[in-house]
Amino acid sequence: MKNNLPATVRKKIVHKIVIPSVCLALLFGCAKNTDLAQQYSDQSFENTLNKTEAISSNTPRSFATFSQQAEQVVINSPSLATKYQHLYEQLNNWVLQSGRPEDLAGYGVQSAQLGGGDKKGNVLFTGYFSPVMELRHQADETFKYPVYGLPECVEECPTRAEIYAGALQGQNLELGYASNMIDPFIMEVQGSGFVHYDDDDTLQYFAYAGKNNKAYVSIGKVLIDKGEVARENMSLKAIKEWVMANDEQTVKSLLEQNPSFVFFAPKEDNAVRGTAGIPLLPLASVAGDRELFPMGTPILAEVPLINADGTWSGAHQLRLLIVLDTGGAVKDNHLDLYHGMGARAGTEAGHYKHFGRVWKLGLTGTPSESPWFTVTEAKLAEIEQPLVNDDK
Numbered sequence: 001m002k003n004n005l006p007a008t009v010r011k012k013i014v015h016k017i018v019i020p021s022v023c024l025a026l027l028f029g030c031a032k033n034t035d036l037a038q039q040y041s042d043q044s045f046e047n048t049l050n051k052t053e054a055i056s057s058n059t060p061r062s063f064a065t066f067s068q069q070a071e072q073v074v075i076n077s078p079s080l081a082t083k084y085q086h087l088y089e090q091l092n093n094w095v096l097q098s099g100r101p102e103d104l105a106g107y108g109v110q111s112a113q114l115g116g117g118d119k120k121g122n123v124l125f126t127g128y129f130s131p132v133m134e135l136r137h138q139a140d141e142t143f144k145y146p147v148y149g150l151p152e153c154v155e156e157c158p159t160r161a162e163i164y165a166g167a168l169q170g171q172n173l174e175l176g177y178a179s180n181m182i183d184p185f186i187m188e189v190q191g192s193g194f195v196h197y198d199d200d201d202t203l204q205y206f207a208y209a210g211k212n213n214k215a216y217v218s219i220g221k222v223l224i225d226k227g228e229v230a231r232e233n234m235s236l237k238a239i240k241e242w243v244m245a246n247d248e249q250t251v252k253s254l255l256e257q258n259p260s261f262v263f264f265a266p267k268e269d270n271a272v273r274g275t276a277g278i279p280l281l282p283l284a285s286v287a288g289d290r291e292l293f294p295m296g297t298p299i300l301a302e303v304p305l306i307n308a309d310g311t312w313s314g315a316h317q318l319r320l321l322i323v324l325d326t327g328g329a330v331k332d333n334h335l336d337l338y339h340g341m342g343a344r345a346g347t348e349a350g351h352y353k354h355f356g357r358v359w360k361l362g363l364t365g366t367p368s369e370s371p372w373f374t375v376t377e378a379k380l381a382e383i384e385q386p387l388v389n390d391d392k
């Protein structure tokens with residue numbers, strides 16, 4: 001794709017060039033913050049992706065894990081390496097030689113800032129993790145809740161309530177048995193995770209295999225709507241505490257409010273992999289909307305730093321992240337930050353519902369250039385470019 005798009009394409013794709021506003025109220029500072037880490041200034045955005053001439057950020061920086069995550073992309077995916085390797089190399093050069101956001105353009109790196117749901121640049125960060133679930137190969141009095149592989153159903157798969165009632169019994173789909181109902185449910189929400197078989201002390205990775213094609217309903221929202229948990233207190237920890245305080249039938253009734261059910265496939269490779277098939281590193285990879293972020297896209301993000309109790313610390317940290325995963329609820333101005341494996345990562349991820357500024361990055365003269373285009377817009381430009389050139 002060329003930098004100078006033909007007029008016919010420019011008429012269809014109009015993007016605002018973002019120029020930081022001059023702060024008039026210097027006495028009170030350019031921006032105000034909130035408890036959820038939003039930052040407000042006079043600047044507003046017209047689009048989801050907004051072409052940016054220069055990035056301005058005084059946020060403390062941490063780029064240590066970017067090169068490792070980029071290396072995993074290059075090693076594991078020749079197609080993504082073809083598209084992004086030169087961009088990754090330039091970003092690594094920038095990290096070593098400068099690290100200042102305002103210098104990125106000097107390395108041929110282009111940027112587009114996300115407008116945020118509020119059109120003020122505040123992008124929602126949530127978190128996810130790889131749980132480690134205790135299973136046994138055979139059911140007993142304690143470990144009696146099955147985790148299932150993918151059944152042979154396409155359109156008429158059973159609902160969660162029907163599966164709990166035994167709709168999949170006798171099909172030899174049981175991958176193991178958990179000691180409670182909530183652990184498998186949480187792994188379904190995460191989409192994959194590790195299991196530890198208690199009876200033979202083995203660790204195995206369960207990858208996403210498919211789902212029953214029923215609509216997803218958030219049990220967190222159900223608890224909020226019923227007044228069981230206050231909206232401001234909602235987290236994975238809060239859900240677990242509610243489960244511990246209620247009997248099995250009450251918990252089952254809550255879980256059945258979500259008819260969607262996820263199935264798993266055991267994998268020999270114990271690396272945690274996202275949609276792109278790349279091993280994920282904690283706090284180096286994110287899930288994003290594929291219409292905005294093709295797999296492998298690097299982003300520069302002011303990531304909100306959270307206290308142990310889930311409150312915002314009052315600070316952000318500038319990080320280079322790579323979009324390597326997707327999620328059904330991760331759309332538009334929403335990113336899901338991977339936190340790692342295990343209970344601690346789960347607690348940290350469960351607290352994440354805060355905001356930060358985000359820039360999508362591309363490299364001039366490579367397939368990643370013009371990051372202000374969505375996937376659909378980029379395809380349109382590629383189709384119409386040769387048509388216009390033929391007229392010359």
